[in-house]
Amino acid sequence: MSKEPCEHLKSVDDVVGLDEVKGCVECLKNGGRWVHLRTCQTCGLTHCCDSSPNRHATAHFHATEHPVIASAEPGERWLWCYPDNKLARY
Secondary structure, X not given: OOOOOOHHHHOOOOXXXXXXXXXXXXXXXXXXXXXXXXXXXXXXXXXXXXXXXXXXXXXXXXXXXXXEEXXXXXXXXXXXXXXXXEEEEO
């Protein structure tokens, strides 16, 4: 497997949305709970991870095809590309 970042990851110039994170936008609407948060690098919305009951980040990817998320957890600095299953640290 290549360690080179994919084109989706290379296209992220500035990681967005991490300062305004209040929680998963979908869980906040419906009273759900989350384990970890991920921020979409296309639209800036934050959703819950696949360890969370509702897996809203992955559902967002399938609904929108927005390819890259960033961890919104304090101290974590990584991006994930859904289409290419690749991780990049920044």
